[in-house]
Amino acid sequence: MEPDKQPLQNLQVDQPMVSSQGTLSNNIEDVTSDDNQLPNSLIPTIGMKFASVEEAYHFYNAYALQVRFSVRKNLNRKNKSNVVTMKCFTCNREGKPKERSPTKAPPKFKRPEIRIGCNAHMKINICSKGAYNVTSFDLDHNHTTSTPTKAKMLKSHRSISKAQKALGYLADAAGIKPKETYDLLAKQAGGRHNLTFIPDDYRNYLRTIRERDITLGDAGALLQYLQDRQKGDPSFYYAIQLDSDDQITNIFWADGRSLLDYGYFGDVVCFDSTYKTNEYAYLLLFLAIVFYRAIKKATIFIFKHFVDSWSVNN
Known part of the structure; x- marks a missing residue:
């Protein structure tokens, strides 16, 4: 078996992940120390119900963190009332790479392809009571997933805590440069490897705050x-x-x-x-x-x- 490769085909998916009331479980600590196994309560199953699209996304993203891949919000369908009737969450390596126009000059540095046709996904559809059911789920990836130490830095898992946002906001108001603030946050967390966001995430946060301030x-x-x-x-x-x-x-x-x-x-x-x-x-x-x-x-x-x-x- 390749290093860090998830043997997802061995996972059991015949047990429901949510309670009979359809509530979402947040007990991520139930994951065993063995990276090759996940409890059934953390694996999506056909027929599972969620109260909202966001609840379904957070559940699938929590599952993705344990399996060590990033999630992308993909297909979306709405009715005449602008209510989402179908939503599909996919591995970020789903799809085909964009074809480069023959008239454009080739790039000096070719980036590795992200989209390689991975079929791993979870699709939900709205049901009669306004909740959402899982109608399709594929756990197989056609690529090696990330490592345990790098998984938290994948795009869908990166986040800035409320405390870090508050400190960053005060630092920016005091005229401290973003790089210096990021270094301060890294030192406070015990090193950059303990942060769950990159410098670009912090700069994007500052840009959002500034735009919001222009009221x-x-x-x-x-x-x-x-x-x-x-x-x-x-x-x-x-x-x-x-x-x-x-x-x-x-x-x-x-x-x-x-x-x-x-x-x-x-x-x-x-x-x-x-x-x-x-x-x-x-x-x-x-x-x-x-x-x-x-x-x-x-x-x-x-x-x-x-x-x-x-x-x-x-």
Whole structure:
């Protein structure tokens, strides 16, 4: 047998995993010390019931942690009322790799293929009482699963605890760099090998918090400020760009004095792209432009409204 290979074909799946009331068992400690065996109470079975899709996912993900593979939420089907009627959770190595376009240049570094057609999955369907039944389950993998020490770092099993989030939030508010905070959390846990998340997870958490902090109140206050400036200065010009989710991405404004100065000294325009970023990670540029990242769309937006603001007032 290959090292760390799970002999899943020897597992017994004829016993139910949940109680007669359909409640989910969280007794992961029941797993035996022998990595080659799992108690029947932790293995999905056909007909098992769950109260919700999330409950089914957490159960299958807990099973996956013991078998040492990562879970991906795959197929999804909803009815006219937008209620999920079918959901399939698969091994993250399910499916076929994407075919590269022949017109694209080959990559300098080829990454190992993740999707290799693994069929391991658990599918649930809604039943008459609103609960969900397991209607299909395949425990066989066509690949070697992870090692016990690495399994917790697979994508579906990585997580940041509430205490670590609280400390990370305070550190970020105090201006501590993410790398330094991650090292602090690792030292607190007794080493990086004891953490259950990677630096990218922490950075993603900070990004989520920052986006959440830019609340409607902040956007409303900014819009009110621009409107007040326009009332006191008829030449004041501003424009706001939104993304597909109606979130503010770029803002341009120019007051009458700036436009007048440009009329006299318009043969040179200077952009200061080295100005320090504020807490929202925006750059303050010429004519009080708020510019998030130097990307093509934002650049087009800025110069379009720069020209429009000059045209309106001349």
